[in-house]
Amino acid sequence: MSEERFGEFVLVRRHGPGHVAELVLDRPKAMNAVSTEMARSISGACAALGEDRDVRVVVLTSTHERAFCVGADLKERNAFSDADLLRQRPVTRGAYTGVLELPVPTVAAVHGFALGGGFELALACDVIVADRTAVVGLPEVSVGVIPGGGGTQLLPRRVGAARAAELIFSARRVEAAEAGELGLVDHVVEEGRDREEALALATRIAGNSPVGLRAAKRALRLGQGLDLRAGLEVEDAAWRATAFSGDRAEGVAAFNERRKPQWPGE
Numbered sequence: 482m483s484e485e486r487f488g489e490f491v492l493v494r495r496h497g498p499g500h501v502a503e504l505v506l507d508r509p510k511a512m513n514a515v516s517t518e519m520a521r522s523i524s525g526a527c528a529a530l531g532e533d534r535d536v537r538v539v540v541l542t543s544t545h546e547r548a549f550c551v552g553a554d555l556k557e558r559n560a561f562s563d564a565d566l567l568r569q570r571p572v573t574r575g576a577y578t579g580v581l582e583l584p585v586p587t588v589a590a591v592h593g594f595a596l597g598g599g600f601e602l603a604l605a606c607d608v609i610v611a612d613r614t615a616v617v618g619l620p621e622v623s624v625g626v627i628p629g630g631g632g633t634q635l636l637p638r639r640v641g642a643a644r645a646a647e648l649i650f651s652a653r654r655v656e657a658a659e660a661g662e663l664g665l666v667d668h669v670v671e672e673g674r675d676r677e678e679a680l681a682l683a684t685r686i687a688g689n690s691p692v693g694l695r696a697a698k699r700a701l702r703l704g705q706g707l708d709l710r711a712g713l714e715v716e717d718a719a720w721r722a723t724a725f726s727g728d729r730a731e732g733v734a735a736f737n738e739r740r741k742p743q744w745p746g747e
Contacts, residue, residue: 485529488522492544493530500537500687501680502530504580506602509545514554515598517569520576523602527579534746537691538683541580541589541606542676549589549615552597555624570629573598577630581605584695586686590679591615591666596654601630603666604639607698610682611666612675613657620652638705640664691746692728696720 483495490508495501504526506513515523530536543549553573558566580587580602589603591611600617603609611617619628619636627633628649637645640663648655648665661669670678686694700719704712723729727745735742 487526487529488518490516490519491522491526493526495536496680497684499533499535500691501540501683502533502536502538503540503542503680504530506541506543506545506550511551511554511556512545512548512594513543513550513599514556515550515552515573515576515602516554516557517572519554520569520573523576524572524579527576527583530585531583534691537585537687537689537694539583539585539587540676540679540683541587541602542679543590543592545593547593547614548599549591549593549595550599550602551594552599552601573630577601577605581631581635584698585691586683586694586698588679588683588686590675591617592673592675597621597628597632598630601628601632601635604635605631607701608668608682609666610668610670610675610679611657611660612670613672615657615660615666615669615675616654617660617665618652618654619649620654622650623652636665690723690726690728690732690742690744692726692744693723693732696723 485493487493492505492507494503494505496503508519530539587606589606589609591603591609592614595603595615595617597620600619619632621628633649644663655665657669660666696719700716704715707715727747731742731744
């Protein structure tokens with residue numbers, strides 16, 4: 482396993498041959514509250530991961546025992562002028578869009594508090610694995626703002642418009658069991674096993690074609706919100722990007738030869 486640090490608060494670990502990358506939130510003294518510096522580091526790490534063709538899956542984790550991420554650093558913001566807040570906006574927005582726009586499948590490993598921007602970082606991932614200590618929510622209206630890291634758009638895509646409205650308007654926190662029932666998270670696992678289970682899922686995913694994974698993610702993301710006919714055109718374009726690839730040729734050959742594929746990744 483290799484490690485690379487992005488600033489003081491973000492760490493990237495590459496597991497095994499490097500196909501699974503772990504994006505680690507590492508600001509334990511502040512329960513991973515997203516400061517300007519931390520947001521900039523998340524953006525930088527995502528840019529590097531997005532350009533790394535060896536990476537097939539990214540897992541988003543936390544080093545804090547009791548929190549995934551508690552959202553925006555309100556202590557920092559308390560000293561901001563309006564001009565400061567306006568200047569910070571593109572930096573913090575870049576962190577959330579950085580995770581959202583990663584071209585490979587992403588899995589969030591959530592335990593403890595994942596609130597506000599913390600939950601939005603998880604929502605930006607394709608799959609959320611949470612342990613039984615997880616508490617999630619978008620409480621921004623209780624401090625006079627709204628979810629600004631994608632929450633008003635990503636949550637209704639998960640749970641529907643009415644459910645998302647109720648959760649955002651009430652600002653209520655949802656514990657793991659109910660979060661699983663409502664679809665706020667995808668898998669609820671035993672306490673302390675969120676990272677292990679997320680990495681295991683990522684390893685399974687990473688065994689598949691890197692060309693196929695990127696194309697499938699592109700089709701899934703671009704097709705959201707389109708009518709069926711337009712969505713099928715998005716799917717067809719993504720299929721064409723894989724159908725004549727080296728990965729497709731290797732996959733078919735490996736199937737017929739009853740062996741494990743050796744993906745060329747192109």
